[in-house]
Amino acid sequence: MEMTSPIAIILLNESGRETAEKLQRAYPEALLHGLAGRTEETDLTFTQTATHLQELFRAGTPIIGICAAAILIRCLAPVLRNKLTEPPVIAVADDGSNIVPLLGGHHGANNLAREIAVKLSAHAAITTASDIHFNIALDAPPRDLALANPQHIKGFIARLLGGEKIRLEGTHEWLSSSDLPFATDGTLTIEVTPKAGEGGEDRLLYHPKTLSLGVGCERNTPPGDLVRLAKSTLTAVGLSPLAVGAVCSIDLKSDEAAVHAVAAHFGLHPRFFSAAELAAETPRLATPSDIVLKEVGCYGVSEGAALAAAGPEGKLIIPKEKSQRATCAVAESPTPIDSDSIGRRQGKLSVIGIGPGQEPWRTPEASRLIEDATDLVAYGLYLDLLGNSVEGKTRHDFGLGEEEKRVRAALNLAAEGKNVALISSGDIGIYAMATLVFELIDREENPDWGRLDIQVTPGISALQAAAARAGAPLGHDFCTISLSDLLTPWEVIEKRIKAAAEGDFVISFYNPVSLKRRTQLHAAKRILLEHRPTDTPVIIARNLGRETESVSFVTLSDLDPEAIDMLTLVMVGSSESRLTTTNSGAKSWAYTPRGYSGKNADSKIEAGTEK
Template identity: 75%
Template sequence: MEMTPPLAIILLNDSARPTARKLQQLYPEALIHGLRGRVTDADIAFPQTAAHLQELFRSGAPIIGLCASAILIRCLAPVLADKLSEPPVIAMADDGGSVVPLLGGHHGANALAREIADAFSTHAAITTTSDIHYNIALDSPPAGLEIANPQDMKAFVGKLRDGEKIRLTGAHDWLAQSDLPIAEDGSLCIEVTTKAVAGDTGKLVYHPKSLALGLGCERNTDPSEVITLVKEVIERNNLSPLAIGWVGSIDVKADERAIHSVAAHFGLAPRFFDAARLESETPRLATPSDIVFREVGCHGVSEGAALAAAGSSGTLIVPKAKSKRATCALAEAIMPIDAHAVGKIQGKLSVIGIGPGQDAWRTPEASRLIGEATDLVAYSLYLDLLGSRIAGKTRHDFGLGEEETRVRAALDLAAEGRNVALISSGDIGIYAMATLVFELIEREQKAGWDRLDIEVTPGISALQAAAARSGAPLGHDFCTISLSDLLTPWEVIESRITAAAEGDFVISFYNPVSMKRRTQLQVAKEILLRHRPEQTPVIIARNLGRETESVTFVPLVDLDPEQVDMLTLVMVGSSESRLTTTNSGAKSWVYTPRGYAGKMNKQALKTGTEK
């Protein structure tokens, strides 16, 4: 299921920062978006307000603008189109004194505004008609209830305001607690049902999400086969697909693409039960199977999952139906099902590089995945760098040298059904934890690890940061070499240095020294001096992206390993790398030509010959 982007708090100047921070405490998953040049220390910096707001709006992100309403209105006017799909947009005074839902009032903005107003002890300026007159937003039903014909809402409310009364078929507390004019002989109708019923301008139909869809299938079944089976079963039993409130199976299918595809078809994330829980439903199964028991440890997967989700008061309303490689069953609960609380999700492991740690160099994808995670696993310093952005999440801190223990912990937590972020500085795939994740999964063959949803997201590496700070040293071929011999024999490292020197690569040396290891960089320098000029520029980059950052240049012949520490990256240019200056010699840069000058000279010679 596609995730809703995290709430965006729009900050156009630092004067509104206290309000933004209070909002972020209220909504820990929210990200502060700050206008570059006017706002410091934002989760996401943007250069142009209108373009950024429009992008957020199109993505479906809820927006709270700490600015004048007119700014939001003017910026978003060009992208307003479908009232039924717009996300919540709220304007809020920078001191928190006023809260105005501008858009998406019945898609969460009104409720969000009221919640914010309560927290700030102020007033939410709600202006939508049904909220005011009937104490209910008919086009914004609560979680677990879905309107079938929103296109008829405007005409229906118009008739309601003209004095017509409503006949209610079915029941729901949300309707009963409103001030709607309910009458047995009402000319208008509201029906609450799981059946596929048509509505019109005089009849609104709401479907409670009280149907649990249990699934089973053979490994690697084509998703289209399972979706077709489910659609046929729903249609044959005159049920509404909008009433499907839960989709799931047995936990050995947690990574089955077909199960996830069916759940996504209904706008849900699949949930899973272990075999013991499904086996406890055996007395209620319509078609128990000894064959299924021998295979997975329970007498029924699809029926058992549906009944387990519907609860002890639920009823199996559609016994197991089959296609060639799949089964499905439906059970009905007495109340809408909270899909987030029944069964376990497929565990997720996000393997995340956060760059040097500063907000501006962390990708939006990394911020999103950290925001979605429930548990964070990392070396303590990396978590500290994230500051208040991880408030409310469970930290699992590890020390240096505990890399394998750290990765095992992340995998085990995710296997429990949690959303886990394994975090490293720089790019987690470059001399970091990502490779160990896949190595352990392959080596140990644990079923729980093998079923995880794994996502790897890049970060800005020390290699990239050093290159950007120093100019363009990576303009031509380059390589990276770690000088740490803890995992790689020194003889292998030395042969790689020699090969890179002979190949005339720009070389980035990671882990150049340590407290106990002081000679390797000196050996690397001696090897390089045999193959490139003494004046080859060397970049010494320390604490990149942090307050104590320093970037200096020295000729290769003057490189002193004693001036290098564990927090330093050493980048040695090729024989073609150059040192140049700008600002009348005040600023130095290193670059490695890629051959454009030679190409232009050849083109000039060719043109001259043709003339």
């Protein structure tokens, strides 16, 4: 059973823990969502059940709720709109004994429920009529077959349940393995064809994904130009766009916006072939070109890509069509095309900060990108922090000091067409790997790296975490300074400390000490004492966001650099930073005024309310 989004397993209390664990073993890509305060050790937590379920439903996420069906019904009722687009929603009894598809029955829920029932040795309570009578959901075809007229399915099934028989035009295993009443003189018709046509309540039209679209274009061709060419090429010979199973080109175009736009138009990801793979199709080309050979290393891009995707038994049915800046060709395969199994996708590199490591401080975008990745690259400890999120993915662990090896490995894996996540704690753009990614790309000008799809997503930095735990010390201007002189000369660091001290910035010191480097924090303290009061508050934050987290306050004069270790961030307040207390003096908080009180006083004077 294939889902377009990772399954969300909803656990509302620990009584369903055993069932949840069985489901996660059965579906390693699924994420376990737990109700805060009632569950432990989940991938994601939530506090408002109805709100959380509604957000998942709107996002099209398949939902398996280990709870009473009534809970899911009441929570989701306010957001039910269109049954043609709703995701699967399934209720599973706490003990896993009964599986009830509630929504999206013909959009994967029924099949998923049957799968779960087999995996849990349970009972799937399927209630949709066509499934019960004919062992098939006609409005939920497999991914290699598209229903052209879903608006007619209700009337068609009503007549089918009334006793009418079906004449089948074309073939597909999904249909032939069902219990549908086929007859040569049937009054209803099911047609399987790549040709466009009209359906009705007496005729369901299915399009098998047997067409491959090969495209080529000049660099920076407007996406709309190539989309129009692709559409007109199909329309001219009466082929349905729903029958397109693959959009392909040469790998030199893997970053071309127009190619991606065409694939998106057909609901696909583009696939790419090397020049050598396309050159192997030369004997089957209708219009080989010496000019194309000279430019890209093969005799034809659009025809070659279409044929390579259609396979050795495929045939070119539309030779190269040309516009001013683009080409398009169509081949047909004797069997449906699995786009994921041909060529390769554009390589993707997600550069991800996971914050301190604990799941609640990891952004949803970071979690999604990690879930989508095939390969994870990081210092081993960071991957360990991900827990179950690493399941089913290839780990590439590197040690401390292997930063460049780590980034090169991520870039090279992505260049092979893989979906790679390069992971760091905190924010990966702050004293971390993101800078090295772009430095290597800029320095080495590797064309394979230059064609990657790169996305950088932020994480909660130690700076933000320390400030939040301490109160609001960053309420006014601040800066960060790394005291590591491994890559930056001490003279430069010292100059920056002096400038920040003179500018009266709140300063966050990263890498304050190491096993061999003990003098820099002492020097920074001496410089700051020349410009700050001795009672300036200093925040000492260690292991933020983890079980051994500690946050304490000292004055600048009492700061002991020898008590600081490598896992600590030191934040020194400005001359305006203050401490206050709550809970009868039991809790201290640091803050740096922004100047609001002075502004309010000035406003009162101007209004004449203060003399």
